[in-house]
Amino acid sequence: MRNLRDWLRGKKSFLQQAGDAQVRQPGSPSAKPISTSLSDNMLELRKRFPLTPDLIIRHMDNPVTRERAILVYLSGLVDRNAINNNVIRPFLDKRRSRESSIFNVLTVGNMDFITDWNDVESSILLGNSLLFLEGQSKVFVIEARGWPQRAIEDPQSEASLLGAHQGFVETSIQNIAMIRRYIPNRELKIQEYTLGSRGISKASVLYLADVAKPEVVKEMVDRLQQVNIDTILNTGELREIIEDSRYSPFPQLITTERPDTAASHILQGRVAVVVDRTPKVLIGPAGFVTYFQNVDDYNLRWPVATFIRTLRFMAFLVATFLPALYIAVVSFNYEIIPLDLLLSVGESRERVPFPPLLEAMLMEITLEMLREAGIRLPAPIGQTVGIVGGIVIGQAAVQAGIVSNIMVIVVAFTAIASFIIPNYDMASAVRLVRFLMMGLSAMFGIVGIVIGLMGLIGHMIALESLGVPYGAPLAPARFADWKDLILRIPLWDMDKRPVSARAVQTKRQGTSGSGEEGQ
Amino acid sequence: MIRRLHFLILTMLLAILPGCADLRNLEDVTLALMAGIDLSEKNELLFYVSSPVFSKDAKKKVEEYGVRADSIRQSTKRFDALVTALTVGGKIQLIVLGKRLLQHPDWFSLLDTLYRDGRMTVNSRVVVVDGPVHSVFHLNPADKPRLPLHLTQLLDTANRRNLTVKTTTQEFHRMMAEKGMTPSITEFKERNSVVEVMGTALLDHQGKYVTLLLPKDTILLQILIHKLQGEMTLTVPLPGQSDQQKVIKPRVSFFVKDVTRTVKTGYRDNRFRFDVELQMEISLAEQMFPVEPAKQYKKLEQLIEKQLAQKYADLIKQFQKQKVDPVGFGVYARAYQYKEWKKVQDDWPAAFAKAEVRVKPVISIKGIGITE
Numbered sequence: 001m002r003n004l005r006d007w008l009r010g011k012k013s014f015l016q017q018a019g020d021a022q023v024r025q026p027g028s029p030s031a032k033p034i035s036t037s038l039s040d041n042m043l044e045l046r047k048r049f050p051l052t053p054d055l056i057i058r059h060m061d062n063p064v065t066r067e068r069a070i071l072v073y074l075s076g077l078v079d080r081n082a083i084n085n086n087v088i089r090p091f092l093d094k095r096r097s098r099e100s101s102i103f104n105v106l107t108v109g110n111m112d113f114i115t116d117w118n119d120v121e122s123s124i125l126l127g128n129s130l131l132f133l134e135g136q137s138k139v140f141v142i143e144a145r146g147w148p149q150r151a152i153e154d155p156q157s158e159a160s161l162l163g164a165h166q167g168f169v170e171t172s173i174q175n176i177a178m179i180r181r182y183i184p185n186r187e188l189k190i191q192e193y194t195l196g197s198r199g200i201s202k203a204s205v206l207y208l209a210d211v212a213k214p215e216v217v218k219e220m221v222d223r224l225q226q227v228n229i230d231t232i233l234n235t236g237e238l239r240e241i242i243e244d245s246r247y248s249p250f251p252q253l254i255t256t257e258r259p260d261t262a263a264s265h266i267l268q269g270r271v272a273v274v275v276d277r278t279p280k281v282l283i284g285p286a287g288f289v290t291y292f293q294n295v296d297d298y299n300l301r302w303p304v305a306t307f308i309r310t311l312r313f314m315a316f317l318v319a320t321f322l323p324a325l326y327i328a329v330v331s332f333n334y335e336i337i338p339l340d341l342l343l344s345v346g347e348s349r350e351r352v353p354f355p356p357l358l359e360a361m362l363m364e365i366t367l368e369m370l371r372e373a374g375i376r377l378p379a380p381i382g383q384t385v386g387i388v389g390g391i392v393i394g395q396a397a398v399q400a401g402i403v404s405n406i407m408v409i410v411v412a413f414t415a416i417a418s419f420i421i422p423n424y425d426m427a428s429a430v431r432l433v434r435f436l437m438m439g440l441s442a443m444f445g446i447v448g449i450v451i452g453l454m455g456l457i458g459h460m461i462a463l464e465s466l467g468v469p470y471g472a473p474l475a476p477a478r479f480a481d482w483k484d485l486i487l488r489i490p491l492w493d494m495d496k497r498p499v500s501a502r503a504v505q506t507k508r509q510g511t512s513g514s515g516e517e518g519q
Numbered sequence: 520m521i522r523r524l525h526f527l528i529l530t531m532l533l534a535i536l537p538g539c540a541d542l543r544n545l546e547d548v549t550l551a552l553m554a555g556i557d558l559s560e561k562n563e564l565l566f567y568v569s570s571p572v573f574s575k576d577a578k579k580k581v582e583e584y585g586v587r588a589d590s591i592r593q594s595t596k597r598f599d600a601l602v603t604a605l606t607v608g609g610k611i612q613l614i615v616l617g618k619r620l621l622q623h624p625d626w627f628s629l630l631d632t633l634y635r636d637g638r639m640t641v642n643s644r645v646v647v648v649d650g651p652v653h654s655v656f657h658l659n660p661a662d663k664p665r666l667p668l669h670l671t672q673l674l675d676t677a678n679r680r681n682l683t684v685k686t687t688t689q690e691f692h693r694m695m696a697e698k699g700m701t702p703s704i705t706e707f708k709e710r711n712s713v714v715e716v717m718g719t720a721l722l723d724h725q726g727k728y729v730t731l732l733l734p735k736d737t738i739l740l741q742i743l744i745h746k747l748q749g750e751m752t753l754t755v756p757l758p759g760q761s762d763q764q765k766v767i768k769p770r771v772s773f774f775v776k777d778v779t780r781t782v783k784t785g786y787r788d789n790r791f792r793f794d795v796e797l798q799m800e801i802s803l804a805e806q807m808f809p810v811e812p813a814k815q816y817k818k819l820e821q822l823i824e825k826q827l828a829q830k831y832a833d834l835i836k837q838f839q840k841q842k843v844d845p846v847g848f849g850v851y852a853r854a855y856q857y858k859e860w861k862k863v864q865d866d867w868p869a870a871f872a873k874a875e876v877r878v879k880p881v882i883s884i885k886g887i888g889i890t891e
Contacts, residue, residue, distance in 0.1 A: 330545045335609040335640065339552070339668070342545070342610065343571055349546045350573035356544060445542075 032117040038068050038134040045072065048121055055124070058088065063096045063105060067134040077127030079146030082108065087129065087142060102133070102140065110143035126200070147171075152178075155257035157424055162299040167257045172202055172276035175259070179206060179272070179281075182263030187211070193224050195238070195275070199231025202276040203238070206262075211269045213502040216285060219466045220271045235280035238273070244464045249432045251291070251425035252465040254283040260295050269503025271466075285468035287500050288460055289485055291426035292316070297488055305488040313486055315420035318413060319430045320456075323360045324437035324449050326410045330356040332445030348404035357442035359403050363411040364438070366393060368431065371415075472500035546573055548605040549582075549598070552667035554643075556591075556629060557617030557652035563587050564629075566594035567615070567656045568606065569667050581665045583656045591632045608636075611643040612671045614688060617652045618706075621720070621728035627695055633688055641689035644674060647720045647728070649708040658709055670714060674705055677716040679749040681741045682734040684719050695726060698864050699849020703740070706731055721843045724868060729841050739834050742778055742797065743846045743878070751775040753801075755826035757808050769808035771823065773801040776885060784855035791852055791859065791874035802886030812887040820882045831878035839876075842868040848876065 035041055042057070049055050058071040071087060086107040090096055096105050103111065114120060115138045123141055124130060131140035152174070155167030168175045176190065191205040203224055207217050223242040232238050235255050243252045256262055257280055262272050265283045273282040292312045297305040330349060334342055352359055370389040374382050393411065397403045414434070421427040433456065440448035463470035473481030478499045483489040497503040555567035569583040584601050588594035598606045614633075620626050633639045648655050656666075663669040678685040683705040686694070694702035706720035719732040719740065732740060738751060757769035777800040785792040801823070803812055812819050838844060849867040853860045863870035 331542050334545055334548075334550070334607075335638075339610060339612065339671075342550075343573075343665075343668075346545050346550070346571065346573045347575075349544075350575065352546075442542075 034115055034117060034120070034132075034137050034139055036135050036137050038070065038132055041132050042070065044117060045120075048117070049124075060088065060091050062102070062133055063091060063093065064099055064102055065133075065135075066097075069134065070132045071129060072124060072132065073129035074124060074127060077145060077147050078129055079144045082144035082146070083129055083142075086144065087131075102131075106131075106140075106142065108142050108144055112141040112143075113138040114141055115139070122200070158257050158261070158422070160258070160294075160296050160299075163258070163295045164260050166259055168259060168262075168274075168279045168281060170277050170279055172204055172274045175274045175279075175281065176204060176206065178259035179262050179266065179274070182259060183208070183266060188266070191221060193221070195224065195227050196229055196231035199233075201232050203232075204274045204276075206266060206272040206274060208266055208269070211267070211497065211503050211505045212271055213269065213504050216466055216468065216502050217271050220273065220284060224273065232275060233277070235273075235275050235278045235282050238275055239282055244466070248459065248463055249429045250288070250460070250463065250470070251423075251429060252284070252286060252463060252470060254286045254290060254423070255280040255425065256283060257281075258295060264295060264298075265290075265501075267497075267508075269497050269501040269505075285464075285466040285500075285502065286470070287465065287468070287472050288463075288470055289474065289500075291423040292421070293484070294422040298491065302488050302490045306486065309486050309488055312420055312422065315417035316430060318417035319421065319427075320433055321437055321449060321453075322410055322414050322417070323364055323434060324441035324452070326407065327356045327360055327438055328441040328445040328449055331442065336446070345404070345406050348398075348406050351401035352404050352407075353401070354403075355442075357438065359407055360410070360438055361435075363393070363397075363403055363407055364414070364435065367411050367415055468500065468502055473498070543605050543607065547603060548607050549602040551606055551608050551611050552581075552665070553583075553613045553615060553656070553670065554591075554608065554611050555585075555615040555617070555648075555652040555656055556620055556626075558620040558623065559587075564589060564620075565617075565652065566591065566597075567652055568594075568598055569656055570602065570606075571665055571667075579659065581659070581667070585653055585656065591629065608633075608639045611640055612667050613674075614643050614645050615652055615655060616645065616647045616704075618647055618649050618720075618728060619651075621647055621722065621726065624725040624727045627726040630688070630691075634692060641687065641692070643688050644671070644705065645686050645688055645691045646674065646705040646707060649706060649717060649731075654709045655714070658712060658714070660712060670707075673714060674707070674716065677705070677734075681738040681749055681751055682718070683716050683737055684741065697847070697850070698867055699844070699851075699853050699860075700847035701729075701843045701845055701868060702726060703732070703845040719845075721838075721841065721845055723843055729843050730837075732845075736830075736834055736837075739830060740845060742775065742799075743780070743795070743831075746778040746780050747775060752804060753827070754805075755823055755830070757822065767807060770805070771803070771807070771819070772805040773803050773823070773884075774886075776800045776802055782851050784851045786856045786859045789873075791848070791856065791870065793848055793851065793874060793876045795876070795878045796881060797878065798881045798883070800883055800885045803884065803888050812884065816884045816887070820884055823882045824880050827880040827882070828878065831880070835876045835878065839872045839874070842872050844868055844871045848874070 032044075035044070045057070052074075054075045056071075056073055056075050060069050060071060061067070062069040069091070071083070073083065090105050090107055099105050114123060120130060120139055127145035127147060129142040129144055131142060133140070149171055150169060152166050152169055154165045158167075166178060168178065180188065185208070187209045189207060189209045193203045193205070195201045195203050205217065205221055205224065220242075227238070227241055229237075229241065239251070239253045239255060240246065245252060254265070256265075262281045262283060266272050270283050270285060275282065292309065297309065300308070329337055330345060337345075349356075354362065366389075370385060370393075374385045377385060393408060398405055398408055418427050418430055421430060437449060437452045440452045442448070444451065457475075461469070461471045461475050469476055472478050473485060480496060481498045481500050483494060484498065495508050496506050497508055499506075549568075549570045551568045551570050553567075553569040557565045557567070559565050564587065565585055566588050567583060567585040569581055572580055572582050582602065584598060586594050586597040586601070588597055595606050595608075614630070616626075633641065658666060660666070660669070674683065675685065677683050684703050686702065686704045691702055691704065694700060701724055702722045703719050704722065706717045708715050708717050716734070717731060718734045719737045721729045721732055723729050735754075738753065741748060742751065752772055752774055754770055754772040757771065779798040781796045781798075783794040783796075785794070806812065810819055810822075838846075844867065848871055849860070849864075852867075852870075853864070
């Protein structure tokens with residue numbers, strides 16, 4: 001009950017789970033300084049990395065001191081070209097012997113040194129190459145990392161017709177670079193944090209320092225710092241941990257695969273989190289309506305974009321309420337539909353042996369199964385699902401008298417409507433809410449739908465995203481933002497940043513000097 | 520513990536909500552599309568209901584039943600015993616009243632439940648049938664869709680062409696309650712298995728049947744009440760040439776394109792006086808005598824005005840003679856001559872019968888057709 005109440009109030013629960021979370025260092029008990037003897041170090045290395053066949057130990061001679069040296073790295077995690085050409089080659093080059101320092105020998109960009117075995121351990125695991133020198137108690141860290149990665153491709157889950165065709169990849173540096181390409185501005189700040197205690201991952205918080213509200217940035221950073229988990233494999237996991245209300249069906253932070261979407265949100269004053277090893281970027285604060293906006297909207301001419309926005313909101317209503325409305329009409333409130341339609345519904349319902357709720361559930365679940373089956377199948381088999389589903393739902397079920405024609409239309413319409421919602425997370429939420437509404441309408445008819453709608457609105461008003469109202473700009477009403485709600489007014493008129501994003505600098509074209517300071 | 524208690528209370532509250540109790544699946548109910556009330560020869564009340572049959576196996580698409588009862592509520596119980604036990608009236612399209620029933624005053628109280636029960640519709644059309652109601656209900660034309668649908672469509676289109684009025688249950692209630700007017704409803708007749716719209720039945724104050732207004736007069740009434748509505752075509756004869764021998768009679772027909780109505784209400788010499796001016800813009804539809812409308816349109820306009828004025832005079836005279844006021848002049852009387860109205864408000868039709876009503880059409884021809 002308390003959970004339910006908290007849920008209805010959109011209470012933040014992430015704070016409680018933080019518990020004993022500390023800014024954690026992988027503090028292993030066996031902290032130990034590095035020895036000056038290379039043989040001792042070799043032994044320690046063997047001891048610390050048993051059963052690690054991909055650990056490469058390359059013996060060389062130090063060209064400066066003519067003493068022994070070893071290069072240590074994990075073979076799959078380094079850029080082999082860089083290692084061979086910029087580390088090993090100059091090392092073996094006899095002409096370099098007159099150099100005074102090892103720094104002048106190696107032709108790599110980023111070099112550092114460490115003195116502790118624990119750092120050695122984590123550094124190797126992160127893909128750095130380490131150089132042990134005889135007689136030195138410090139280890140040189142050569143950053144020449146490289147790991148298996150794919151090329152930059154079209155974002156699959158957020159394909160755009162007119163926008164850019166670059167999607168994020170699994171490397172955060174590249175992802176940040178892609179965002180930076182859109183916002184080459186010194187105000188774009190990046191704060192880096194590490195997540196996870198076992199599989200350490202890097203999370204970078206990106207925002208425009210003069211636009212984003214400091215409180216919002218701080219909120220995001222606070223939450224990231226409190227994450228206490230083994231590892232973050234995907235952005236979705238991180239979102240689930242740091243979201244405001246964990247019991248809500250609605251996503252409270254946006255995840256996107258598109259650099260232009262991320263850049264657009266950052267420009268509006270939101271905060272983006274790029275997590276290493278995931279192709280999705282987390283963005284907050286999000287509102288309910290942000291899930292219905294798409295970069296293509298600004299790419300299209302504004303009357304067209306407005307029309308499409310209207311379609312999306314209608315689709316949301318259809319996808320949420322249509323099957324429920326069907327149940328209500330067929331079981332309770334047949335007065336509300338035209339007589340001719342009523343008669344044809346009656347005729348097609350007549351042969352159906354199930355009550356409306358069961359009929360609708362049957363079809364909706366079949367639809368969800370088909371959809372789920374189609375997602376993970378390879379394309380050649382995926383077609384089979386479509387054919388089987390089409391025949392089973394479209395024809396056989398009706399002919400066998402299991403469901404009515406009208407129900408098939410309702411299901412098909414619902415499916416199409418739920419595909420129109422541009423954000424996958426929101427579309428999934430709608431799928432879930434739909435079943436709730438069907439249950440309510442089977443119990444109370446139209447009254448049930450109204451109860452459901454009221455509950456939904458109440459819940460949405462109570463929700464928050466990073467402490468910002470989720471329902472804005474609808475409730476609380478921010479009329480200034482309505483220019484980019486259903487109506488997408490021409491861009492030349494849209495010179496203010498959305499109030500719902502809590503931007504400090506409200507005027508869009510403004511720089512930190514000339515922009516008016518809002519609120 | 521508290522949480523469990525809350526959960527229990529919530530469950531109980533949900534359970535007692537009057538939810539599933541009124542669940543009636545569409546295919547299980549008897550959906551009354553047409554209801555009828557009649558009076559038999561022995562002065563017994565007869566109730567009829569017609570509802571669609573959804574089953575594909577059934578030959579007939581409509582089932583109809585008639586029972587003897589004292590009220591609609593009582594008859595519903597009887598119907599429940601005859602058909603599937605859930606008769607619902609939320610989608611009644613037509614309420615068919617027998618002319619015999621309408622001869623008796625106070626029949627209106629029979630309809631009380633329609634207004635009292637929220638589940639009943641107030642959008643059904645109230646109609647009267649000339650002849651026994653069962654003849655309509657047992658009519659099962661093979662070449663027509665389900666009878667209630669066919670009848671609804673027939674009456675609605677007839678109304679669009681202004682052959683008759685369209686009075687919904689709600690509208691009928693208003694007409695009955697309004698002191699300043701008398702009700703008018705559609706009348707039709709079944710003849711050789713064909714339903715024909717006869718015109719408009721004019722009822723008196725208490726709902727008693729008074730007279731039938733033919734379709735050609737109904738359109739005049741419609742113009743008075745609603746100004747322009749639907750398609751209006753009027754035909755007037757040319758005066759003075761009533762040669763019985765001629766096969767082709769001189770007639771002029773026209774579409775009414777726009778009507779502006781001004782009513783002036785006065786009280787003089789102990790009686791009400793209504794001056795109605797109807798400014799009509801018309802377009803000629805057919806003309807069967809040699810007047811050149813392009814040149815002699817003034818003459819033609821005057822001709823039509825005169826004929827139309829005569830028609831209206833006859834119509835009003837008929838109303839006054841029968842002591843009915845379907846136009847609702849009483850509403851004007853109340854609005855403009857309240858003092859005098861107050862004295863006669865309880866017997867307005869009698870006062871209306873004495874009133875002086877002048878209808879003056881003002882015609883202007885806006886179109887004379889395409890080809891000369």
